[in-house]
Amino acid sequence: MAILNGKKEAELAAGSALAETLPESSKPWYRTWHIVKLNLVLLVPLLSSASLGYDGSMMNGLQTLPQWKHFFGNPEGAILGLMNAVYPLGKVFALFLVTYVSDRFGRKLPVLIGLVTCVGFAIMQGLSQNLATFVTARALLGFFTSFISQPSPVLITELAYPTQRGKVTALYNTFFYFGAIFAAWCTFGTFKIDSTWSWRIPSILQGAVPAFQLLGLYFLPESPRYLVSQGRHEEAHRFFIEYHAGGDADSALVKFEMDEIERAITEEANVLSTTSWLDLIRTPANRKRTFIVLILGWFSQWNGIGVVSYYLTLVLNTIGITEAKDQTLINGLLQIFNWLAATFCGALMVDRIGRRTLFLISTAGMLCSYIAWTGLTSAFVASKGEGMGRAVVAFIFIYYFFYDIAWTPLLQAYTVEIYPYTLRGRGLSFTLITSFVGLIVGNQVNPIAMKSIGWKYYIVFCCLLAVLFVLVWFFFPETKGHTLEEIREVFEGKLENSDIEKTGESEASHNEEDGKYKQDTKQIELA
Template sequence: MGILGGKKEAELAVGSALAGALPQDAKPWYRTPHLIQLNLILLVPMLSSASLGYDGSMMNGLQTLTQWKTFFGNPEGAILGMMNSIYPLGKVIALFLVTYVSDRWGRRLPIFMGLIACIGFAIMQGLAQNLATFVTARALLGFSTSFLSQPSPVVIAELAYPTQRGKATALYNTFFYFGAIFAAWCTFGTFKIQSTWSWRIPSILQGALPIVQLLGFYFLPESPRYLVSKGRREEARKFIIKYHAGGDENAAIVKFEMDEIEQALEEEAMVLSTTSWFDLIRTPANRKRTFIAVILGWFSQWNGIGVVSYYLTLVLNTIGITDTKDQTLINGLLQIFNWLVATFCGALMVDRIGRRKLFLISTAGMLCSYVAWTGLTSAFVTNRNEGMGRAVVAFIFICYFFYDIAWTPLLQAYPVEIYPYTLRGRGLSFTLITSFTGLIVSNQVNPIAMKAIGWKYYIVFCCLLAVLFVLIYLFFPETKGHTLEEITEVFEGKAGKNADDKLEEGNHKNETKQIELA
């Protein structure tokens, strides 16, 4: 998860103010006991993304299995879309509840609830005796995983060591592919079983990663920002002393972080509600944040990758790769490729290259590779040239390369950064609601469109990617070089109101209200 590095690297990640409060003789994190302990603890919420990644890859794998298709009556079109879209539908419904629970009772409680539920409903899914039970289990699994997907990236951002926060939050979503790899190779390992256990085993194993998380859950601390917001200042300070200062209660970083957190929360208390979703659009800065959240959420599903992530079988069928072994093998190799790229070319580069530049490079690369992919598929359909088909597979990997350097690591990390503490949970939930709504629509539309017009459907995504590039160029700011609290300046400016200005404004509003009441 990165290293402490020298002062220059620290300034690149969090700016000069915090860099001055860091120990000057810092060792790499893997030689610093308290950071080793902290980063091992962060693996618990990191694996939440792996639990989510398992599902899409598993469904891709199941669709290649004759045993699964036969048991459920060869689902296709709208039925197949329902079997996939019911999962994110459950997520959308749960997000409003989990946001309230996370803000009211902390980040740990919803994660614990989600882990228990995911284990139980995975077993229900694997033991399903009919389509209705299978679909119901998937809906309940989707509902349960929101209790993992919403608080996990938030708690990572709020617990991580300051110079590692950007990398740590970006690494969260790369674990999506860890789960995808697990699912892909489980399916590859069971496809030869000539019974329903060829799909039941991967379905039940969807609960395996939550079991691993549950084993380490006891060690996961509560967010210090949540603790301060609830008046539990000493508990928050003890966390920072133990995990950020290595037990040195006089370290400069302790005072710096506590002062920054307390000041930020005091300022937010003057202008933001802890419950109203309308705060997401109440001010110009928040409207910009929320517009970015909409772009991130919707286009994470409508940038063309969704066609492959849930319907790889249909894509491979259009280029003549129909053998079950070949399809499951390609799925397995693709997930390994994705994880490596997302980790080393994406998440670990966010502080060096920057968030905005990564998004622009990613989207431009996807556009170019999607145009090539579309042209090659058209040529293959016309002349059935085997070389063309192989070239299409290559461009699927190339397109994923560009997707993975930004959209995988930053989908949750970017909204977690751009929203202040009071809005962080609701802002991320809004991003996820938009994303899952886009996924529901795409899961219904994609298989129908693929069946009706085949490769010509790819042209739609070429156009959408061009629009997306323009939106990113116009509206996405750079956030590297700032602490979590300092990112507010990116949207509201240093010339914006300070805490005293906001306090005075709040007092003026109260006086006006009292006069009106009188």
């Protein structure tokens, strides 16, 4: 995290204009009470990602348990795919509703709804008496998990201290592995129970993290940008005074942030309809943003990660590691490794290394790792050599390291940065919808392909990763060194007041057959 008087660190994170407004202090952030208090309340939305991580790791663990397999009739192929796919399928249907609720009633209300329902349906899942109840509970869990996973990263990026925004928002998705670790070690600890409670306990504990979040939700502030958009400027002003300025009502930082947010939201109100999803593709800049998040969402699932995250058991079976104890242990150790890599080599490096550079390093590393992983698996199948099997496990860890440094911390963080306030919720929902659709397809295709062609299926992902590297190279801009409102200029350039006014006039021409604005109307162009 940045030190309050570290001007270089501040400029690196949020630009020189904001750095000039920071108070002079020799104390680091962890000795500055109002920053500590803010980061403590941000733990509530940060933990939302743990619910998603818990589910994938739990399902990996349950598939290793003989008690679970026997109770549900040894599910495989399409049935196993259905048990996994209903979770993200429920999330997709919910995202349209939660986006409206979040934009209309604030970021906190959907979080409250999601936390309460996730606790209830986790209990239903754990007490299931048949396959239909288990699948229904998972579908409902998926639906209401969207109520916490969509607004949480938006809340974080809109509440965080400006010089810490990039790191804290990137930390959000690293908590995915906190949930994964919790689930992995729960299943490792219960696999010896000779009854259905070996899988019921981990299933019920899926509601433990949401229950903990409920305890702190009361203390979490509402987004100041939402408050400004609703005309509640005084409430937003009080938030900045308390949490960003430590009670200093005359702080230059507070004035800078309030002025910037009020100006940006006014400009967006002139440019956007504020109600239509078509705004995501209305202008050249928004089309570029939406194309980027389409890449982010789809390839977050179709870069090879889906094969391991939900079907690690099938991968380990192909290299001769078949004992439940060994599989659950590897799963548990892998999740700890992932959290450390995503946090210290990814999230905390976003301001130093940059988002674009991390994406390029990550994708290139995943490609090289997958090629090696594929070759070693092929050699193991031919020779059945124990050493080859161990080498495959090593490359699973190496592959995950490269995935963790960018695709874990930046999936949501990069999305909420590149969209302006008015489109931030819809943009993030589009990313998540794309990601969940990719996950649904993967959950149906991956187990069938793994069963049919085994390790040869990995070749598909080697090709996809090569395509992904090219897309990142040509389309992903760097966003470090800007405040949240300034990132708009990376896509649109600096706006003059006359441009803003005239852009509003161009709305009447959106429905023309050629889909372009009239030539005599100024529009926002991509810089």
